Amino acid sequence: xxxxxxxxxxxxxxxxxxxxxxxxxxxxxxxxxxxxxxxxxxxxxxxxxxxxxxxxxxxxxxxxxxxxxxxxxxxxxxxxxxxxxxxxxxxxxxxxxxxxxxxxxxxxxxxxxxxxxxxxxxxxxxxxxxxxxxxxxxxxxxxxxxxxxxxxxxxxxxxxxxxxxxxxxxxxxxxxxxxxxxxxxxxxxxxxxxxxxxxxxxxxxxxxxxxxxxxxxxxxxxxxxxxxxxxxxxxxxxxxxxxxxx
Amino acid sequence: xxxxxxxxxxxxxxxxxxxxxxxxxxxxxxxxxxxxxxxxxxxxxxxxxxxxxxxxxxxxxxxxxxxxxxxxxxxxxxxxxxxxxxxxxxxxxxxxxxxxxxxxxxxxxxxxxxxxxxxxxxxxxxxxxxxxxxxxxxxxxxxxxxxxxxxxxxxxxxxxxxxxxxxxxxxxxxxxxxxxxxxxxxxxxxxxxxxxxxxxxxxxxxxxxxxxxxxxxxxxxxxxxxxxxxxxxxxxxxxxxxxxxxxxxxxxxxxxxxxxxxxxxxxxxxxxxxxxxxxxxxxxxxxxxxxxxxxxxxxxxxxxxxxxxxxxxxxxxxxxxxxxxxxxxxxxxxxxx
Numbered sequence: 001x002x003x004x005x006x007x008x009x010x011x012x013x014x015x016x017x018x019x020x021x022x023x024x025x026x027x028x029x030x031x032x033x034x035x036x037x038x039x040x041x042x043x044x045x046x047x048x049x050x051x052x053x054x055x056x057x058x059x060x061x062x063x064x065x066x067x068x069x070x071x072x073x074x075x076x077x078x079x080x081x082x083x084x085x086x087x088x089x090x091x092x093x094x095x096x097x098x099x100x101x102x103x104x105x106x107x108x109x110x111x112x113x114x115x116x117x118x119x120x121x122x123x124x125x126x127x128x129x130x131x132x133x134x135x136x137x138x139x140x141x142x143x144x145x146x147x148x149x150x151x152x153x154x155x156x157x158x159x160x161x162x163x164x165x166x167x168x169x170x171x172x173x174x175x176x177x178x179x180x181x182x183x184x185x186x187x188x189x190x191x192x193x194x195x196x197x198x199x200x201x202x203x204x205x206x207x208x209x210x211x212x213x214x215x216x217x218x219x220x221x222x223x224x225x226x227x228x229x230x231x232x233x234x235x236x237x238x239x240x241x242x243x244x245x246x
Numbered sequence: 247x248x249x250x251x252x253x254x255x256x257x258x259x260x261x262x263x264x265x266x267x268x269x270x271x272x273x274x275x276x277x278x279x280x281x282x283x284x285x286x287x288x289x290x291x292x293x294x295x296x297x298x299x300x301x302x303x304x305x306x307x308x309x310x311x312x313x314x315x316x317x318x319x320x321x322x323x324x325x326x327x328x329x330x331x332x333x334x335x336x337x338x339x340x341x342x343x344x345x346x347x348x349x350x351x352x353x354x355x356x357x358x359x360x361x362x363x364x365x366x367x368x369x370x371x372x373x374x375x376x377x378x379x380x381x382x383x384x385x386x387x388x389x390x391x392x393x394x395x396x397x398x399x400x401x402x403x404x405x406x407x408x409x410x411x412x413x414x415x416x417x418x419x420x421x422x423x424x425x426x427x428x429x430x431x432x433x434x435x436x437x438x439x440x441x442x443x444x445x446x447x448x449x450x451x452x453x454x455x456x457x458x459x460x461x462x463x464x465x466x467x468x469x470x471x472x473x474x475x476x477x478x479x480x481x482x483x484x485x486x487x488x489x490x491x492x493x494x495x496x497x498x499x500x501x502x503x504x505x506x507x508x509x510x511x512x513x514x515x516x517x518x519x520x521x522x523x524x525x526x527x528x529x530x531x532x533x534x535x536x537x538x539x540x541x542x543x544x545x546x547x548x549x550x551x552x553x554x555x556x557x558x559x560x561x562x563x564x565x566x567x568x569x570x571x572x573x574x575x576x577x578x579x580x581x582x583x
Contacts, residue, residue, distance in 0.1 A: 078476060078477035
């Protein structure tokens, strides 16, 4: 395992009167795709939001590339090299696909300033974006919005991508397309922390896995080991119970 | 790798929704047979457009402030009032210029009043945001109470500086009177107000649609958290928009004061209801909607004032109800809302 790019040490998060994270310890190795799994309400999204500074950690420390970012405001965290794709995708529906991309490219003031080679690569990953380049993002399908959200996160080189449930609501063909895109990103040494509930989607991607429950990390290991061990899947993710129920 | 639309060529842009814009000429043409005389109709229409465009200038900043930071600023009227009162001082000081028969000298005096009114309103807007609005982010009830309180304090300050009485604000010499187009008399100043309003609208469209700053503002209106996650500090953007919106209200105050030809300390309060109607009709946070809404409000108030003075007082409320029955989120709703 390579050196960690992101380290969470005993992170607690309170939102309103609720204590959501209870001392999260997590390491995200550089250049790898780490999966954060867990049941609904386990604290996965809260962990990503806390890393981004959208919710403040009430205790503990978050280090990114060796620097303490715990108390930094969200824009400063993004400027340090972290891109965030929220669960609701966060695309700007009134802006066109082109405008969404231009906004995400902080260094570009006009479309001509966008890195053409990188844009060509993104269009190869997600051809639909080229087709709908001048379209308002609000008129795209759910899958296309997800493509745009991820494309926006990689329009400029970032050190770390935080992606929240990219498979949610996607048709199987689009999910397969998304898996291929994440694999290609991983091959380009992009570090990714990906939150996922869909284990069948997740098992095709991850190098290492962390599982959360009740605001804590309850398992850390390789995806290979978790994918082999059905008892562990049943205990940590409730997969067996879901299967029985269905 | 396969993907949706992989082999298809890029599609053309989606056509704009022009139906709300068409309401403006539709309203004007419906009014024509009701007014009866074409010349009177032309006079009323130009007056309505002038009023609408002044209201647009004032309301545009407020709608952006609401869209960006979800702030209900009931104190917006104080920027209007300061703009108008500063204009009385500047135009009074430049009495020789305003009394001159030279159109250029008159215009220079009006521009000076506008520049001063905007500067003072912007400075007050900056202080207003820091001292009054910033502590109450996230709480609408507190925002309403404290910004109304801020407006009352501002009005009292105006009384201390300029006195409590109405102050006349006569038009400069060359801007008085009307042009005659056949039998239709169109006041010179109203044409000038229309021109100013259109220039402000064009500049705003240019900034919002053709610059990165404009992109940020439009995106921030829709989802400010995501704008921050992309690495842009929205707090600074908000202060900038708040100050610019206050300056526009100051400009609107100068134009409104000259339109009324007198100013009172509660001049801003008088138009505040119209402004809120405009931003609700337009769609909260939408500049295009604010523009169309302001024109509809200006025309409705003017036609109703002529045709049925009894209903003029609530004609714009009826307009708002009609628009919201058609489009409950306003004419051009912002995606998030």
